Amino acid sequence: MRIKRRNIIEIVLYLLPAMLVIGFVFFFPIVRVIQYSFNRVNPRNLTFIGLTNYQILFTDDVFLSGLKNNIILLVAVPIIIFLSVFFAILLYEKMGGWKFYRFVLFLPYILAIPVVGVVFSYIFQLNGLLNFFLEKLGLKFLMADWLGSSKWALWTVMFVIIWKELGFGIVLIFARLMSVPKDLYEAAEIDGANWIQKHIHVTVPQTRNVVSFLTVITIITMLSWVFNYIYVMTLGGPGSSTMVSEYYIYQTAFRYHNMGQASAASVVLFLITFIFVIIQTRIRGREEVE
Amino acid sequence: METVKQKDYKVRKNYFAFFGRQFLLIILTLISLYPLFFMFITAIKSKEEYVFNKFSFPKSIAWDNFIEVFIGKNFGQWFINSIILTVGSVIVSLALAVLASYALARYQFKIRDTILNFIISLMVIPPVIMVVPLFVFMSKVKLINSLPGVILLYTGLTLPFSIYLLTTFFRSIPQAILDSSYIDGCSSMRTLTSIIMPLSKPPIITLIVVNALWVWNELMIALIFLQKDELKTLMIGITVFKSRYNINIPLTMMGLVVITIPMIVLYLFGQKYFVQGLVSGSLKE
Numbered sequence: 001m002r003i004k005r006r007n008i009i010e011i012v013l014y015l016l017p018a019m020l021v022i023g024f025v026f027f028f029p030i031v032r033v034i035q036y037s038f039n040r041v042n043p044r045n046l047t048f049i050g051l052t053n054y055q056i057l058f059t060d061d062v063f064l065s066g067l068k069n070n071i072i073l074l075v076a077v078p079i080i081i082f083l084s085v086f087f088a089i090l091l092y093e094k095m096g097g098w099k100f101y102r103f104v105l106f107l108p109y110i111l112a113i114p115v116v117g118v119v120f121s122y123i124f125q126l127n128g129l130l131n132f133f134l135e136k137l138g139l140k141f142l143m144a145d146w147l148g149s150s151k152w153a154l155w156t157v158m159f160v161i162i163w164k165e166l167g168f169g170i171v172l173i174f175a176r177l178m179s180v181p182k183d184l185y186e187a188a189e190i191d192g193a194n195w196i197q198k199h200i201h202v203t204v205p206q207t208r209n210v211v212s213f214l215t216v217i218t219i220i221t222m223l224s225w226v227f228n229y230i231y232v233m234t235l236g237g238p239g240s241s242t243m244v245s246e247y248y249i250y251q252t253a254f255r256y257h258n259m260g261q262a263s264a265a266s267v268v269l270f271l272i273t274f275i276f277v278i279i280q281t282r283i284r285g286r287e288e289v290e
Numbered sequence: 291m292e293t294v295k296q297k298d299y300k301v302r303k304n305y306f307a308f309f310g311r312q313f314l315l316i317i318l319t320l321i322s323l324y325p326l327f328f329m330f331i332t333a334i335k336s337k338e339e340y341v342f343n344k345f346s347f348p349k350s351i352a353w354d355n356f357i358e359v360f361i362g363k364n365f366g367q368w369f370i371n372s373i374i375l376t377v378g379s380v381i382v383s384l385a386l387a388v389l390a391s392y393a394l395a396r397y398q399f400k401i402r403d404t405i406l407n408f409i410i411s412l413m414v415i416p417p418v419i420m421v422v423p424l425f426v427f428m429s430k431v432k433l434i435n436s437l438p439g440v441i442l443l444y445t446g447l448t449l450p451f452s453i454y455l456l457t458t459f460f461r462s463i464p465q466a467i468l469d470s471s472y473i474d475g476c477s478s479m480r481t482l483t484s485i486i487m488p489l490s491k492p493p494i495i496t497l498i499v500v501n502a503l504w505v506w507n508e509l510m511i512a513l514i515f516l517q518k519d520e521l522k523t524l525m526i527g528i529t530v531f532k533s534r535y536n537i538n539i540p541l542t543m544m545g546l547v548v549i550t551i552p553m554i555v556l557y558l559f560g561q562k563y564f565v566q567g568l569v570s571g572s573l574k575e
Contacts, residue, residue, distance in 0.1 A: 010397070010478055011393045011397050014389040015389070015390050018387060018389065018449055019390070021449060022409065022412070022449055022450070024442070025420065025443055025446025025449075026415065026420065028423070029420035029421075029422075029424050030415075030419065032426075033420070033423050036422065036423060043429075087318060094308070094315070101319065102565065104323060105318065105319070106565060107323070107557070108322055109568070110554075110564060111326075111507075111550060111553070112506070112507035112509075112550070112553070113507065114509050114528055115528065115550050116325070118542065118546060119325045119328065119543070122328075122332070122539055122542075122543075123325065129328060129344045132344045133345060136345070163322075163325075168568065171568075172569050175565075220416075224418070227416075227509075227510055231509065231513070231529070232529060232532075249418050249419075249421070250421075250510070253421070253422050253425070254514060259426065263422050263423075266419045266421075269416070269418070270415075270419045273414065273416060273419075276414075280411075281410075281411055
């Protein structure tokens, strides 16, 4: 279809409202946050201070431990991927009741993080359910202050994140498995492949794209979508043992009212996320080619 | 003899494999459900009972918790705020997404795939990056502590996914159907409302469900942009609850039950749409 002038006007009219809102919520702030990061931000005016915000940022132990904790949280990525693939295969092979299991396993994913966070706080607090249970079983030596000690807090939060996000991975990979041609598995069985060989030679190549997609999404989640868990369960503490970069931005901007430095931290987080966004776009492109 | 043995072995192996699988899935099911179960049974305990009985069912059911949640300051108001934000954002976002997706799906123009890919890549940008400039700007124009202001933000944040989902669907509608409508002399707007929209019920329901879930569960934007107590949402409310009733854990749990039930009910009836919607962002049909 050739584009007529009338069509161009129509295209613009249809796109404009959405683009204005997207422009306001995404583009305007991203440009602004970069500008702010080189300035001291006061309610009325900006003062250009070059790289000072970044210099302070990278000598701030709290920010650095935030970044470190984001990186430690990446430990959850291989765990989520492995468990998702494993349970998706179990679900796929044991066809009976998969609808029930899918319903139940997906349930944590639709619950609100604040709800999940509060419930788990009561399970993991010092006089909470888990320790109550351990004491009753006579396993007192296993008791710990799961959220209140800097040794355990981050790992406890990580457990909760895995608990919540796993359902998404399982359902995603299960959905992909359902569309793998059955005869591929039958052929492998006729060739005498055992369970492990079958999955290495059929499942792995067939699910490669969706697994890499899930990997990138989970990495992005661990680096930049964990604010809610931290806000509800630990507020970054004890000390800064569960500080993450998002919570650092929130705290710097809205507790200490240092908008310039919060902006510098935002830019750092944006750049980190952006790398993975590009990788993800590539994977999507590859999937569309196939 | 040899073959019989082998067969016997194989049957037994399958038997083990079957129960092994069942066993692992049941364990995972229990782990997935237990925190919810814990939430429900704790919500109907008295706070005295919770101290010594955390694990099992309550000996006497404390229905009072349910009433007390609503007497507890502003809970009803928070509930209403959450509903206003959810309904408002879902409707506005859907309207804008339908129009934009129509342009991206039904017209051929050079940069349409560039625009679409650009919008898709916004799906994973964490909102925390935009929050500082938005806050500065919105305080200047007095949109802090304003429900319409937050609806605007939620609309923007849900648009990328909405446009992605609808554009993909619109593009799958056969061109012939649309051509016949143009030949009949329908305007493009008429084609959208009387032909495309009725065909697009499934993705529209999916969007409503997924976006409603997202807005209902959102915490950070509400926390920063709605600071007055009477404007808070349920998600902020429960964090207030948690610190206010730190000694009365069953009461907090009852609050959680009340705010979770609408979403669980929605999930029960629209499971298909939830799963499709949340997974389709990442999987080609």
